[in-house]
Amino acid sequence: MNKIKIGIIGAGRIGKIHADNLLRIPGVEIIAVSDLFAGPELEAWAASRQIQTVTKDSHELIDNPDIDAIFICSSTDTHVPLIQLAALAGKHIFCEKPISMDITQTEAAIATVNQAGVKLQIGFNRRFDHNFKRVREVVQGGTIGDPHIVKITSRDPNPPHADYIKVSGGIFMDMMIHDFDMARYVAGSEVEEVYAQGNVLINPVFAEHGDVDTAIVTLKFQNGALGVIDNSRQAVYGYDQRVEVFGSKGSVAVANDHPNTAVVSTADAIISEKPLHFFLERYQAAYMEETQIFIDCLLNDKPVPVSGYDGMQAERIALAAKLSSRLGRPVKVSEALDLLKQTSVSQ
Amino acid sequence: MNKIKIGIIGAGRIGKIHADNLLRIPGVEIIAVSDLFAGPELEAWAASRQIQTVTKDSHELIDNPDIDAIFICSSTDTHVPLIQLAALAGKHIFCEKPISMDITQTEAAIATVNQAGVKLQIGFNRRFDHNFKRVREVVQGGTIGDPHIVKITSRDPNPPHADYIKVSGGIFMDMMIHDFDMARYVAGSEVEEVYAQGNVLINPVFAEHGDVDTAIVTLKFQNGALGVIDNSRQAVYGYDQRVEVFGSKGSVAVANDHPNTAVVSTADAIISEKPLHFFLERYQAAYMEETQIFIDCLLNDKPVPVSGYDGMQAERIALAAKLSSRLGRPVKVSEALDLLKQTSVSQ
Amino acid sequence: MNKIKIGIIGAGRIGKIHADNLLRIPGVEIIAVSDLFAGPELEAWAASRQIQTVTKDSHELIDNPDIDAIFICSSTDTHVPLIQLAALAGKHIFCEKPISMDITQTEAAIATVNQAGVKLQIGFNRRFDHNFKRVREVVQGGTIGDPHIVKITSRDPNPPHADYIKVSGGIFMDMMIHDFDMARYVAGSEVEEVYAQGNVLINPVFAEHGDVDTAIVTLKFQNGALGVIDNSRQAVYGYDQRVEVFGSKGSVAVANDHPNTAVVSTADAIISEKPLHFFLERYQAAYMEETQIFIDCLLNDKPVPVSGYDGMQAERIALAAKLSSRLGRPVKVSEALDLLKQTSVSQ
Amino acid sequence: MNKIKIGIIGAGRIGKIHADNLLRIPGVEIIAVSDLFAGPELEAWAASRQIQTVTKDSHELIDNPDIDAIFICSSTDTHVPLIQLAALAGKHIFCEKPISMDITQTEAAIATVNQAGVKLQIGFNRRFDHNFKRVREVVQGGTIGDPHIVKITSRDPNPPHADYIKVSGGIFMDMMIHDFDMARYVAGSEVEEVYAQGNVLINPVFAEHGDVDTAIVTLKFQNGALGVIDNSRQAVYGYDQRVEVFGSKGSVAVANDHPNTAVVSTADAIISEKPLHFFLERYQAAYMEETQIFIDCLLNDKPVPVSGYDGMQAERIALAAKLSSRLGRPVKVSEALDLLKQTSVSQ
Structure with a gap:
């Protein structure tokens, strides 16, 4: 079985939680992480986790052919364009909630995902x-x-x-x-x-x-x-x-x-x-499980449990x-x- | 200290609960009970509790000069006229909820009570x-x-x-x-x-x-x-x-x-x-207490805890x-x- | 149905609890109460409950032919002789625990009760x-x-x-x-x-x-x-x-x-x-129930639920x-x- | 900071739990595992965890100069000799309970540990x-x-x-x-x-x-x-x-x-x-924590929280x-x- 290779866009608190959870799943590798404020601190964090690429440019991840799936953990206003680009690049997507604050845009993002035939799971961790x-x-x-x-x-x-x-x-x-x-x-x-x-x-x-x-x-x-x-x-x-x-x-x-x-x-x-x-303490296991299930859906080509429609x-x-x-x-x-x-x- | 003398109008389930609770309070005497359907059964019930008068006519109680206070436990549509008559006769009143289903009538009943200067407690037992x-x-x-x-x-x-x-x-x-x-x-x-x-x-x-x-x-x-x-x-x-x-x-x-x-x-x-x-089991002690407090308010001329205004x-x-x-x-x-x-x- | 007539020996805290519980049972009458320290206070207490006889001498109760049952609520050292006298006088007995602190005496008391054919219930209220x-x-x-x-x-x-x-x-x-x-x-x-x-x-x-x-x-x-x-x-x-x-x-x-x-x-x-x-709050209902059941056993000639043997x-x-x-x-x-x-x- | 290198003796259920917990601690490496019944299954298990040495001979671990600490998870009768050999070889020891079923032997083991100046923690996970x-x-x-x-x-x-x-x-x-x-x-x-x-x-x-x-x-x-x-x-x-x-x-x-x-x-x-x-579900986090604390005691030369004396x-x-x-x-x-x-x- 090949490894699932992940890129993470947005390395704030929730992005790092997902990263650490992903690293606990056998068969998962994090290839790259992007963040607008990437710097020495994030590089050290990534190095300690054997994540090789750290960049400010999320497009680097989307363009990286090695990456199978993208976790979108950046600010809400970036979700729709990132979903669309990732989908067009054939990446599966895990996106934090909400997809956007504009239903019309959300609909557009979902349409792109559906046309591209990639998976999109929304982060309703609860x-x-x-x-x-x-x-x-x-x-x-x-x-x-x-x-x-x-x-x-x-x-x-x-x-x-x-x-x-x-x-x-x-x-x-x-x-x-x-x-x-x-x-x-x-x-x-x-x-x-x-x-x-x-x-x-x-x-x-x-x-x-x-x-x-x-x-x-x-x-x-x-x-x-x-x-x-x-x-x-x-x-x-x-x-x-x-x-x-x-x-x-x-x-x-x-x-x-x-x-x-x-x-x-x-x-x-x-x-x-x-x-x-607070949510970090209460939903620690839930965050782990939503990630495991997403990976399982990728590995076994199953429908995700929280779809774009749900979002x-x-x-x-x-x-x-x-x-x-x-x-x-x-x-x-x-x-x-x-x-x-x-x-x-x-x- | 003289006895408080009570008349009970309406001897259904709730009227009987109030009666039995009243009988447990030292210094309280039930003089009479009226019920539209009074008959041998109610007479036996009253006799076993040393209640001397049983009648179908609630006016008998209101006109009885020995009675200090009236418990109105009859159907809702009778509440307003009974409150008004009892108040005009100078009786204190305990009335089951609601006073009526017509706010205008309820207001009228309260006005009469206030003018008469009698006490009116509403049966919000909870x-x-x-x-x-x-x-x-x-x-x-x-x-x-x-x-x-x-x-x-x-x-x-x-x-x-x-x-x-x-x-x-x-x-x-x-x-x-x-x-x-x-x-x-x-x-x-x-x-x-x-x-x-x-x-x-x-x-x-x-x-x-x-x-x-x-x-x-x-x-x-x-x-x-x-x-x-x-x-x-x-x-x-x-x-x-x-x-x-x-x-x-x-x-x-x-x-x-x-x-x-x-x-x-x-x-x-x-x-x-x-x-x-159900309410009989859950509020047994609450029914007792609302009655005790009503009697205490009469004995010590204190304001009742649940007024006509509350009703x-x-x-x-x-x-x-x-x-x-x-x-x-x-x-x-x-x-x-x-x-x-x-x-x-x-x- | 005739009234059960009760005498209470020992009018301390527990004796008074039993008395008040007995008075709440239809068909029960307390004829007399005895206490070594009987005086005006106890007389007032008894009067307010329509108990006619107050005495320092427990034998007065045992000798009273009107009394059907004796509640023994006096100090433990008096239990055995009182049980024996009451049994010989044909009275049914409710006795507080323990019967005595001397098993041999307890055995003797129970033997007397059994010979007399009266009922003896022990006050294990819990x-x-x-x-x-x-x-x-x-x-x-x-x-x-x-x-x-x-x-x-x-x-x-x-x-x-x-x-x-x-x-x-x-x-x-x-x-x-x-x-x-x-x-x-x-x-x-x-x-x-x-x-x-x-x-x-x-x-x-x-x-x-x-x-x-x-x-x-x-x-x-x-x-x-x-x-x-x-x-x-x-x-x-x-x-x-x-x-x-x-x-x-x-x-x-x-x-x-x-x-x-x-x-x-x-x-x-x-x-x-x-x-x-404490026990008065916690076992209030249990005290009531043990008394009701004792009275029920007398009225219907049933075996008591807590026997001398249990004691x-x-x-x-x-x-x-x-x-x-x-x-x-x-x-x-x-x-x-x-x-x-x-x-x-x-x- | 150098890695702590661990050898695990006994790869039954509890040995494997400790191994997986150790692998989740940054700075810990499992060098070798021994088990009397080592075979292809254990080798596969070890391989999937990057544990290089699998052996039937526990002495191989004790003699391995690269190993800093030994986890003794074999049957109780082997604990004392293994503790003594490991201590003499200068290894720190984590040993499952009980140390032995013979107090005299337990005392001997502890004495050897004390003389060797190594740390010994007993697996009272609760x-x-x-x-x-x-x-x-x-x-x-x-x-x-x-x-x-x-x-x-x-x-x-x-x-x-x-x-x-x-x-x-x-x-x-x-x-x-x-x-x-x-x-x-x-x-x-x-x-x-x-x-x-x-x-x-x-x-x-x-x-x-x-x-x-x-x-x-x-x-x-x-x-x-x-x-x-x-x-x-x-x-x-x-x-x-x-x-x-x-x-x-x-x-x-x-x-x-x-x-x-x-x-x-x-x-x-x-x-x-x-x-x-059962204990695996209930004490999952406790097993993790006892292991983390043991490693922390090694890294920072602190006294272990559950000593041989406690055992x-x-x-x-x-x-x-x-x-x-x-x-x-x-x-x-x-x-x-x-x-x-x-x-x-x-x-």
């Missing part, structure tokens, strides 16, 4: 979390009957930096997009309509960028189920990631993960551990939510794109 | 539940800072009979009204706007009466917090009553109560007990939710009554 | 606790197969007063006797041998009276199962009452009860409630544990009484 | 488990005050093969030895005396080899604390590994780990996941437990070796 996988399994297995209510809680331990907030695309596209994908994943049904409420309760900086830091979105699914997602940019007790699906024959709920099971009982209180701090659907729901929040009314996912064109809402 | 009281205490104590998100789960183990569904006033007025009161209670703030989604997923009989059996309502509070309530008429695993308040400094969450703490571990599974089956506010939110569900858009609580007049929605 | 009943049920139902290991944790929130320690009979007879009964109850088998370890770790006053404040006792059951009980006189976090039975097909474990299910999450910690403080067996295990602790070796329950006679260990 | 580390930290940090009671539950999901039982050294030396080490680790104190009870309740094959399959051992610690360990060779619900330390100021308890947090609620039951199946102490407690079980009386750890010589108990 689908590979042990808890959420189990929710999906239980629902799919019929144990809880038809889904009636889907509830997703997703709160970050602390807000991003102010300069990131500016370019994040807003809470719905940047943060809740994971939960929109989760909703589709666990409900096994498409979202038809959303109603979004938001407020700025944590930091006025969100208001400055037309964003909110606290949001609740209700969902109507094609299969008749209702759903609700709540997001907060700051849960002081740590990363809060829970899902519950309630159905005609029962419910399945998953709680947070914790660093240990210790319960300390004193005269003052019964104390247990806070949840695993696009989550973006469409996010857009509908953003519009709903601005317009103060429920918005159908199918009308979002037209509605956008008719309004002054910047996507 | 405020006296050990779990929800603790949520309120934690929020009021400032431990979790400013409330940002209020989440209420409230699911019945099985739907009411079809003939009750017809006259119930619908899921928002009949079932979720408890949760609207709970929302105000734990958030410590008024609800300004609601958006209601509902669907018929359990039994088509709900659709026949223009009702739904599954609903999610989002809330905007005056203090900026957001909220969400989910209701189902049928949780096959039992009565599901949970509340969570998330705030700037943390969160407080309460789970269901169970008949015991047993965990059985076998080769097949780890199994624990289902929740306490009316919950009804106004329920009305707004009903309108939102019909109109498919968010509805402000303040506009609900006017909106009702403009629409064909029957209250 | 058998009526919702959690422990469930353990028993699961074991008896065969779900966990043959019991292999029985584990009982029983820790008080704080030690008794020094003057009580002196006359308590020691940790095994005073405190662990409940757990010895629990062991027999949940294992469904007799204890054959014990090995007791103890130490004084909380307060030297225990050493002054030849007692210990911390103890672990291992058990061998007739059915081959092994067991262990741990006791502490001071768990600063509150009353700790847990049981686990492990068997060939699984295990059943019960945890503590708590005043509510609230979990408070802050930047510092995840905090839940301490257990219900004696627990005492014999406690004696064996006491001897084991003193002798530093395992002691068979069957040899305890003989061993006692051969040694200088005061019972 | 010390590196996230839960048990936290227990140790909480106790050491003083949060629960002075330890009074130590409780350890340790049950395997299924018994070993009959041919292993024969040579295992018995439940105390083979299985409970981990718990004896855990007791010392969490209590922060030496064990002075044990009393062991055992029975054959699962499979008569244990009796054939003079062994038991179910055991409870009580402990007295030097610091006055009491302890209890229960072991079963077969918990049908899975690997049960729990620890609780109770002290003057509170308690700390850790529960099992589970594959996910899913709770499934149906009309029948509330069901959660069984514990992680010997656990063996001495296990011997005392074995003798106690046979003699039916408590045995002091200090008298075990002399007692062994006086008795016919085979070690």
